Amino acid sequence: xxxxxxxxxxxxxxxxxxxxxxxxxxxxxxxxxxxxxxxxxxxxxxxxxxxxxxxxxxxxxxxxxxxxxxxxxxxxxxxxxxxxxxxxxxxxxxxxxxxxxxxxxxxxxxxxxxxxxxxxxxxxxxxxxxxxxxxxxxxxxxxxxxxxxxxxxxxxxxxxxxxxxxxxxxxxxxxxxxxxxxxxxxxxxxxxxxxxxxxxxxxxxxxxxxxxxxxxx
Numbered sequence: 001x002x003x004x005x006x007x008x009x010x011x012x013x014x015x016x017x018x019x020x021x022x023x024x025x026x027x028x029x030x031x032x033x034x035x036x037x038x039x040x041x042x043x044x045x046x047x048x049x050x051x052x053x054x055x056x057x058x059x060x061x062x063x064x065x066x067x068x069x070x071x072x073x074x075x076x077x078x079x080x081x082x083x084x085x086x087x088x089x090x091x092x093x094x095x096x097x098x099x100x101x102x103x104x105x106x107x108x109x110x111x112x113x114x115x116x117x118x119x120x121x122x123x124x125x126x127x128x129x130x131x132x133x134x135x136x137x138x139x140x141x142x143x144x145x146x147x148x149x150x151x152x153x154x155x156x157x158x159x160x161x162x163x164x165x166x167x168x169x170x171x172x173x174x175x176x177x178x179x180x181x182x183x184x185x186x187x188x189x190x191x192x193x194x195x196x197x198x199x200x201x202x203x204x205x206x207x208x209x210x211x212x213x214x215x216x217x
Contacts, residue, residue: 059174078126144168
């Protein structure tokens with residue numbers, strides 16, 4: 001074939017080659033995007049990190065799972081008191097979460113005594129007379145017992161100490177909204193209550209319980 005005859009043939013094939021090259025480039029770009037794309041489940045930790053920590057959203061999202069976990073593991077207060085007296089370390093290993101100041105999930109039914117600033121004494125049958133059991137009902141919920149209740153919320157999950165502390169505050173606020181807001185906590189004295197909650201073992205004879213569920217009998 002002469003050079004003059006080949007030129008029209010190449011001219012005819014030129015657009016097809018350009019189209020094929022363009023298609024190949026597009027395919028490579030799509031593959032690159034797919035390889036660089038990470039699937040993140042809505043509400044997962046990665047999702048929280050990518051969206052940024054929000055105190056308003058965090059507590060309401062995680063408190064229901066904490067509540068469920070505590071209720072499933074709760075030990076009757078009378079039984080836990082006995083186990084701690086018999087063998088403190090064994091009781092900590094079996095029922096507690098965290099160290100050196102473990103938190104315990106407990107349940108009890110008792111009569112609400114006097115209260116001051118949302119802290120009520122509770123008289124519970126079958127617990128040692130020396131055990132001073134109190135229930136906190138707000139308006140201020142102190143401590144990070146709820147945050148630490150399951151052992152699954154870790155400092156490394158957050159950007160810094162401030163976020164970690166704010167996570168505890170957010171969970172406390174969610175508990176107040178879900179558990180305490182429906183109750184008139186100013187009129188609890190003299191009432192019979194059934195409580196499931198969590199406390200940190202700061203003193204063997206002084207338990208300050210943060211509730212995850214309260215039922216007035």
